[in-house]
Every structure is written in C-alpha cells, then in structure tokens.
Amino acid sequence: MGRETEKAMKAMHDFLNARGGEDLDEGGMNELMKEFMTEYNSNQPAKVTEKTAKTADDYLELAEEAASRVKAEKYIKKALELEPDNLDAISASLDITDDSSWEHYLKLKEAVERGTKKMEKDGLMDKDSIGHYWGILETRPYMRLKRRYVDYLIDSGMTEAAVRECEDMIRLSENDNLGVRYLLMHLYAFYGNEKAALKLWKKYDGNKETQMLLPLSILYFRKEEFEKAEEYFSQLMEINKDTKKFFRALKKDDLDRFMEEMNGFGYRPYSIEELITELMENSFLFEIVPLYAEWAYEQTKGKKA
Numbered sequence: 001m002g003r004e005t006e007k008a009m010k011a012m013h014d015f016l017n018a019r020g021g022e023d024l025d026e027g028g029m030n031e032l033m034k035e036f037m038t039e040y041n042s043n044q045p046a047k048v049t050e051k052t053a054k055t056a057d058d059y060l061e062l063a064e065e066a067a068s069r070v071k072a073e074k075y076i077k078k079a080l081e082l083e084p085d086n087l088d089a090i091s092a093s094l095d096i097t098d099d100s101s102w103e104h105y106l107k108l109k110e111a112v113e114r115g116t117k118k119m120e121k122d123g124l125m126d127k128d129s130i131g132h133y134w135g136i137l138e139t140r141p142y143m144r145l146k147r148r149y150v151d152y153l154i155d156s157g158m159t160e161a162a163v164r165e166c167e168d169m170i171r172l173s174e175n176d177n178l179g180v181r182y183l184l185m186h187l188y189a190f191y192g193n194e195k196a197a198l199k200l201w202k203k204y205d206g207n208k209e210t211q212m213l214l215p216l217s218i219l220y221f222r223k224e225e226f227e228k229a230e231e232y233f234s235q236l237m238e239i240n241k242d243t244k245k246f247f248r249a250l251k252k253d254d255l256d257r258f259m260e261e262m263n264g265f266g267y268r269p270y271s272i273e274e275l276i277t278e279l280m281e282n283s284f285l286f287e288i289v290p291l292y293a294e295w296a297y298e299q300t301k302g303k304k305a
Contacts, residue, residue, distance in 0.1 A: 056083040063092060072096060087115050087141035091148060105156060112149045115142040133173035143169065147178050154183075154284060163187050176204075182211035186282040189215040192222055208239045210274050218285060221292050233299050242272035244300040250279075251297045 048058045056079040063075035073096055079089040090111050097104065119125050119142055124133075133139040146169055153162040166184040170176055181204055188197040197219055201212055213236040220229035237243045249255045249272070258272050267273035279286055286292070 053078075056080075056086045056089055060086075060088055060092060069096065085114070085118055087111070087118065087145050090114070091141070091145045094148070100156065105152065108149055108152055112146055115145050118142070130172055131174045134175060134177045135173075139172070143173060143178060147180065150180070150183065159187060159190060159284065163191070179211075182209075183282070185212055186215045186285045189219040189222070190285045190288070192219060194219060194223070208235055210236060210240050210270065210278060213239070214275075214278060215282070215285065217296075218289055218292055221295060222289060226295075229295075230299060233296060237300065240270045240274065242270075242275060246272045246275040247293060247297040247300055250293050255279075 048061050050062060053059050053062055059075040059079035063072045066072035066075060076089055076092045076096060079086060083089060094108055094111065122138060124139055129136060133143055146165060150162050150165045166180045169180045181200060185197060185200055197216060213232045217229045217232035249258060255276060259276055262273050267277045
C-alpha cells in the first residue's frame, strides 16, 4: 500500500472517529463512508511541494520523489525534526545511508527497539492489538521497519535472529500482509526444522504456493527423505506449470534470458518469474543444496511442462 493510500485511510479514520462512527450500525457506517469519500475526493489537496509541506509525511513524500540524494536527506532530516519518533522517517534515514557496517546494524537494531517502545507507549502491545497489526494503521511503519531489519539480518548471516524476528512479526500480524511467512518457511528449511515448518504451513491452511512448497521439498531433500521431497515437488509442478521450464533453464545456465523479460513491478504468480524471484530472494537456502536443482530436474523428466 502506497503513502497516498495510507494518507487517505488516516483521513478516513479521523473522519469516522470525529463523527462517532464506532457507534453506528452497518447502514449508518456505509452512509458515513459515502460522505467521507465525497468530501475527500472534492477536496483533494494539490501535490505537495517544498513550499506547501507542513507535516513529516509531507516531507517524506518529497524525499521519495527527490531528484538527488542531497535533497532526499534534507527532506528526511526535516521530517525527523517535526516528528523525532516517526518510524518511517527513521527507516528512510537508514535507507539513505544503507551499508553493511557494524555501525549500521547497531543503528537499525536500535531503531527497531525504539519502535517497540513506541508501540508499548501508544498502547498497541495489548491483547486487543497483538495479532491484528497492519490492520491498525499506526503499526505499519513499525512492521515495515522490522521487515527491513529481518532482511538485513539475513544479508549479514544472522539467520537465527531473523527467525525470531519473523516469528514475532507473525505473532503481531497473523494475516501477514508483508509475506513474512514465506521467508520464515525458507529459514525453517535452512535449519531443517520440520516441526516448525509444518506448523507454519498448517497455520496458513496448507496453501499450495510456490513459496511454501519449494522450501518444504528442499527441507525433506536435505534429510534424504526423498519420497516426501517428491510429494511437495509434485504439488509444486501442479500449481506452477513453469517448474519444469525453470529447472531446465537452471541446469543449462539459461535463466538470464527469462530474467531480462521480467519487469521491475513484480512477478507473475505461478510462473517462471515467481521461481526466479524465489531463487534470488532466498539464496541463503539454495546455496547450501547445490544437488537439489539436479534432483529436481530429474523429477521433471517425462512430465508435462
């Protein structure tokens, strides 16, 4: 969800609260929503400029569109001056100086700890909120920051810490709008944690998805339980018809031509693009099972693409 959409949702939240929306029945709520949309659409603010920017969110919007790093830093600094605890601004300041240094890791870790304290201070670590994060607008910057931290932990080789963070994110947001469960499944496969992997799979109704089935197959391959590895691989071939194409291209070192055809706006689900993305985003797992690609290619022989 983009910044503009979140801005609209915040405005709607304030509008409904100001008019006692929480006390209305479904019919009354629908009427109030219509009133909000009419008012919001007729009063759409002009595009934010440096002269009209007033809030931290305004300056973050300018930073995202800045033509240079110097300009972006200037706007992020202004956002932090206005709201020192704005987690999106804190995260943006870390993005600007992204590197693999120990100092950067410490800053990112401190930012997450600071975010946790902010959630506690704002009363969002109570039983009514935990499990429903992301559905609460105020928690989204915190969840985005934690996801950034997870990626950094993995890139830095701190995979056990990444597991703990992923599990915590799913505890906070059971709907898992950021797709952390897929990364966690790969981490469980990395550690051979069969019990946790199956529990996670069942938690999300045993969904037959590329990002679930492939790491499960790899997990059992690593245990030399080839029948189970083949079971999940067969399910993968059923739902992703490009599986054979992918492993054939991988064996022939011919993935580049498919990667060149991909665009920067995401992959097509259940396609070779999804499998390529899977490989690139979870290299920590695939690098430790070099024989799996050869085994998988053998499984595709004699089967329809």
